[in-house]
Amino acid sequence: MMKKLQLALQINKLNKIYSDGTVALKSISFEVNKGDFFGLLGPNGAGKTTAIEIITSITNKTSGSVTINNIDIDSNFPLAKKKLGFVPQELNFNIFETPLQIILKQAGYYGIMRKDVTSRAEYLLKKLRLWDKKDTPCRNLSGGMKRRLMIVRALIHEPELLLLDEPTAGIDVELRREMLSFIKEINNSGTTIILTTHYLEEAESLCNNVAIIDNGEIIKKSSVKDLIKTLDTETFILNLENNISTAPKILDYNFTMIDSNTLAVEINNKQNLNDLFSKLSKSKIKVLSLKNKANRLEEYFIKLTENKIR
Ligand SMILES: Nc1ncnc2c1ncn2[C@@H]1O[C@H](COP(=O)(O)OP(=O)(O)OP(=O)(O)O)[C@@H](O)[C@H]1O
Ligand SMILES: [Mg+2]
DSSP states (O other), rough: OOOOEEEEEEEEEEEOTTSSSSSEEEEEEEEEEEOOOEEOOOOOSSSHHHHHHHHTTOOOOOOOOOOTTTTEEHHHHHHHHEEEEOOOOOOSTTTSSOHHHHHHHHHHHOOOOHHHHHHHHHHHHHTTTHHHHHHHHOOGGGGGHHHHHHHHHHHHHOOSSEEESSTTTTOOOHHHHHHHHHHHHHHHTTOOEEEEEOOHHHHHHHEEEEEEEEEEEEEEEEEEEHHHHTTEEEEEEEEEEEOOSOOOOOOOOOEEEEEETTTEEEETTOOOOOHHHHHHHHTTEEEEEEEOOOOEEEEEEHHHHSOOHH
């Protein structure tokens, strides 16, 4: 019998049209396995926040379904919500309150007694280096501190699924690394994570699986491993001196014949052109010129999204 992976989240044919007529999501579907670190990638305005806000019921969907831990949010959102932690893209707490007040209040929303939450609050505040500031009104915190406070707040009720909407926006490199490694730690201890970002390198270092969203549509779903493999492959177009009738068969290289004197070849980051040329010349094939169809990280991303007709 096939082992069925348990789903933390299931999005099915989700549509969103805002009241002003903006079509933000066009029938998107994706699933996130329990325990996964999942990335929702896409450029500005792609629909990432809309999707996350529908999952957390901040925004109403136009149609489609959202299931959290096998609970349909339409049938029992209060129950589904218990499992959810959410770090919104925009800061949204009362700046006159202190971190400790904000966290205890949040715990209260989830029906957790103060005595049951103090040690966890202390642990999280220390972990995110906010302990010194626990009694400082939030308006006196730095931007990075406020962002970290949002993470503490999202984690206080020990959610099984943590949604992070660009949690590192506006945070310096050092702190960002620290924050992300903490999030990774949370994931390692069993919490499912969904992270939206437009930084590919962030997804690369953290996520197992990603969906790329553009203009309200999911244009790619893949494991990060496969995505990186595609990204680390460059396609070269070789112009040949002689005509050939079939694509050459040379170990380690994948050729595609374009016409009798043009070949496309994929080179990965472990291969090099000199090796390719010497192997081709052994097969009596001489290359006159080559063109690089660049395919690196950001370019690939841009290409993926540009290929879509807007
Ligand atoms: N409240 C709203 N009313 C009308 N349109 C909206 C509203 N919120 C978002 N939109 C539109 O929906 C589309 C998707 O926006 P969304 O905020 O989901 O994108 P995003 O992927 O999160 O972008 P970013 O990376 O900039 O945060 C955009 O065209 C945006 O202008
Ligand atoms: Mg957003």
